[in-house]
Every structure is written in C-alpha cells, then in structure tokens.
Amino acid sequence: MGARRDEEFVEFVTAHRHDLVRAAVLLCAGDETMAEDLVQTTLTRLYLSWGRMSRAKSQLAYARASLTHAFIDEMRRAYRRRERTHESPGQLAGPGQVEGSDPHLRQVVLTALATLGPRQRAVVVLRHWFDLDTAETARILGCSVGTVKSQNARGLAHLRELLGDLERDFFLEVGL
Amino acid sequence: MTDQPDLRRALDLAASGDRAMVSPETDLARARAAAQARSRRRLRTGLAAVVVVVVGGIGVASLVQRQADERETTTPQDVLTEPITLVAMPLDAAPYTFDLTPQGWSVQAQKPTAVTIAPDDDSTSSDPDDFEGKLVITFDDNPLAGARVEHEGRTFWVIGDSGHTTMSAPTGPGEPSGVVRIQYPDNSGWDRHTMMRFLASVHVGDDAQPSVG
Numbered sequence: 377m378g379a380r381r382d383e384e385f386v387e388f389v390t391a392h393r394h395d396l397v398r399a400a401v402l403l404c405a406g407d408e409t410m411a412e413d414l415v416q417t418t419l420t421r422l423y424l425s426w427g428r429m430s431r432a433k434s435q436l437a438y439a440r441a442s443l444t445h446a447f448i449d450e451m452r453r454a455y456r457r458r459e460r461t462h463e464s465p466g467q468l469a470g471p472g473q474v475e476g477s478d479p480h481l482r483q484v485v486l487t488a489l490a491t492l493g494p495r496q497r498a499v500v501v502l503r504h505w506f507d508l509d510t511a512e513t514a515r516i517l518g519c520s521v522g523t524v525k526s527q528n529a530r531g532l533a534h535l536r537e538l539l540g541d542l543e544r545d546f547f548l549e550v551g552l
Numbered sequence: 553m554t555d556q557p558d559l560r561r562a563l564d565l566a567a568s569g570d571r572a573m574v575s576p577e578t579d580l581a582r583a584r585a586a587a588q589a590r591s592r593r594r595l596r597t598g599l600a601a602v603v604v605v606v607v608g609g610i611g612v613a614s615l616v617q618r619q620a621d622e623r624e625t626t627t628p629q630d631v632l633t634e635p636i637t638l639v640a641m642p643l644d645a646a647p648y649t650f651d652l653t654p655q656g657w658s659v660q661a662q663k664p665t666a667v668t669i670a671p672d673d674d675s676t677s678s679d680p681d682d683f684e685g686k687l688v689i690t691f692d693d694n695p696l697a698g699a700r701v702e703h704e705g706r707t708f709w710v711i712g713d714s715g716h717t718t719m720s721a722p723t724g725p726g727e728p729s730g731v732v733r734i735q736y737p738d739n740s741g742w743d744r745h746t747m748m749r750f751l752a753s754v755h756v757g758d759d760a761q762p763s764v765g
Contacts, residue, residue, distance in 0.1 A: 382580060389576035398567035406566070416582060421674050423583030424590065428677065445660065445678035449670075452658045485566040505563045518661020518668065518680040532559070539562065 381426045388429075389419060392436055396443055402501045403447045403494075406486035414450060418443045440506055441516045444498055448517065451494035488538040495519075496531040503528055590675060636741045638749055645669070647757030648689060648732075652750055657687070665763040666690045671740065687742075688735045689754065692762045696720050696731060703748040710744065719747050727756040 396418065400411035421442055422429050432438035489497055495517065502513040503524070510528075514521045636654050643650040645659045645667040654669070661668040661680030669687040670676045676685040698711030698720070709720045720733040734751050736742045 382584075385583065386576040386580055389579050393574065393576070393579070394571075397571060401569065402563055402567050408569070408571070416579065417674070418678075419579045420583045420586045421678055423580075424587055424674060425677055428679070442678045445680070449658050449660065449672065449678075482565050482568065485562045489566065500559075501563070504559050505567070515681075519663060535559070 381423070384430065385419075385423050385426065388422075388435060388439070392439060393419070395436065396439060399440060399443060399501065399505065400447070402489065402505055403444070403498060405490035405492075405497065406483075410450075414443060414446050417450075418446045421446065444502060444516050447498060448494065485539065488535050491538065492531050492534060496527045496534075499524055499527040500531045500535070586674065635743065636746050638746060638753075645689075647759035648691075649755045649757065650750065651753035651755075654687075654750065660686065664759055664761040683735070685737050685740060690733050690735075690763050691723070691728070691730055691756055691760045692733070692764075693730050696722070701744070701748070703745075703752065706752055708748055708751065712738070715739070717742075717744070717747070719744070719751055721751055723756045728758060728760055728762075730756075730762050732756055 393415065396415045397411060400414045400418075401408060404410040404414065418439065422439055429435060429438055489500070492500065498517060499513060502508045502516060503510070508516070510521045510524045513528075514524045517524065636657075638652040639655055640651070641653040643653040643659065645662040647664055648662070648667050656672050657669050658672055659667060660670040660678075667689040668680050668683065669689070671685065676682075696709040698709040698718070701708045701710055706721060711718050711720075715738050716735050717738055718733055718735045720731050723730050723732055732751070732754055734747060736747060
C-alpha cells in the first residue's frame, strides 16, 4: 500500500510538477519562492490524502484544485503579508529567467497580475489558464457562480486597462 | 475554451521560465516526513485519550467531576488536545464576519449559505466540500434543538452527534432572521466555552442566504 502510493506519487510528480509550478507562478504573480512553497505544500497534501487523489477522475485537475486551495489558504493567513520581505511580486522574475520570450513583456504581465486581488487572480487563472467553466471555478473557490462571473469581469477589465495599449506590440514581439 | 485567446497567451508567457529541476524523491521525502509527523500526532492524541479513560476508571474525583460537567458535548480528546486560542482579530468570510479569529485556522470556503474553516496544519482535506475535521458555519430557518446553555446574556443550543458538536444561536438584532450554527469536530481542541465565544462573535450579513435542509 505504502510502496504503491510512493510509486504513484513519484510518477505523478515527475509528470506534472512543472505544470503545477507554472500555475503557481501565475497565482503568486511571479513570486517564484512563494510558488515553490505552494507546490511543495500542495504535493504534501496530495500525498497525505492519496486515496482521494487516486480516485479522482483527473489527477491533474484534482492537483490544480488543491494548489488553488493552498494558495487561497496562504493568502488568507494574515501573517503571510507581514513575513514577506520581497519588494513586489513582479520584481522577482528577473531577466534571464525566461526562455524564448522577452523578459520585459513577461514582467509586464506579472506586474499586471500582481495588481489583482488574490481571489480575482485565482479566478483569472482558473478560467483562462486552466480553462475551467464558471461552475467548476466556483466549486473550487467555494463561492457562487455569480461571484466568479463578477470577479472575472472585474479582473479582465483591470488587466485590459493595464495591458491594452501593449497588446498589439506585445503579441507581435513574442511572435504569437 | 476561453474566449480570451490573447490572455491565454499572455498567461502562458508569464508562467514561462527556466527553473531548476527538483527531484521527485525530494518531494517524496518531504511528504513521507509529514505523514510520519501526522501519525505521531494521532498516536499522541490516542494515548492521551487512553490516559483519561484510565484515570477516570480509578476514580479521581475532581477529574471525573470536570468530565461530568462537560460530558454532554466533550470527548476525552477535547480535554487534552492543544486548546484553541481565539485572538481579537476580525475574520472576514463575507457575508459572515467574526470579531475573533481562531489561531491556526483559516477560512477555506465561503458561500452565502455557509462558511468552512479548516486547520492550517494540512491535517484535513483541501476539498471545501469535505467537512471532516473542519468547522462549518451555516445559516438556516430550522428550529433550535439541543441543550440550552447561557453565556454572557445569550442563549445557545448545543447538541452532539457522531464525533461532532453543533452549537446554534438565533441571529442578532439587525441581522437576517434565522439561526446561525457551527458544527465542530470533538477531537480538534475546541471546547464548548471557546466555541460559544467564537459563535457569539459572528455577524451575519445581509447577503447571507438560509440553507435548505
């Protein structure tokens, strides 16, 4: 039982850790240290409740939901803000970390994400990065569909305001 | 599929980066250590419960008396598990807010009908629909039931069932009319007095909706 769980866990981590880190970086608006902490917390929680994990229809979807819960939990802990010593989340993504794209543009997007509230950012990531519908997003965040819709609309409007002027040049420059 | 393909691309770019590979074995070692720590914690709680039973059996009168006072809603684990500390800090779980915050517990989910609060020690599921080991605060129109307990001028109703205790109180003046309830696990450090203080600090907002059932 234990050996099998370990084997399945290692298999899952090998296949999906990278995806989880990328998602965590978005949720944390570029704070790589916090993102790594979040992934470690999530993987530990998944291991502790591996029975549920192994029964999930999609293990990756289950892990993404767990990652989002860990993020929301973390942001709710008041001490987290006091303990953070970083200048700003966006400033943590330094040049040279990005492969095949302009680090400045990446920075712009992360900085824009950092201006959203944690739940609003989570809604944007769940809806537009994980591609979840409003009902599933609401279930994961433990709120109503109406709240998801309103948070999503506000989040997108805010991002559009910050990124709108850059949009055309931005996507031409990165060759998209 | 989202109707925001450009946003998807922007997020894709933002998530990119060169990162050092972490060995899965490192994650496995960390997870195993957490599992062992949890087992030790559970063992300690179990042994503590056994001690209470043995002490009670040989008739230490004062302890038995105290147990008797709390027998209605309290299990042996409640007496010996580390007690919950409430700090005077607002806890926002709109449409519900609390004047007090339980140290080491965080809001996991909030809906107009209910709030789930879970311990921060990863001992419970991260699924907000799984209530095992968590506090669940609900608002409804159902009748009050259980033993009446007075606390600082307010009346609470307390009832225990299957390892959980539910404490209820009518909503306060100016709040939507109904009953606010907290269900808490008996082996998590919450005692009746602490829970009454916590429940007394809740404010039910106008957006709260009574749950059905």
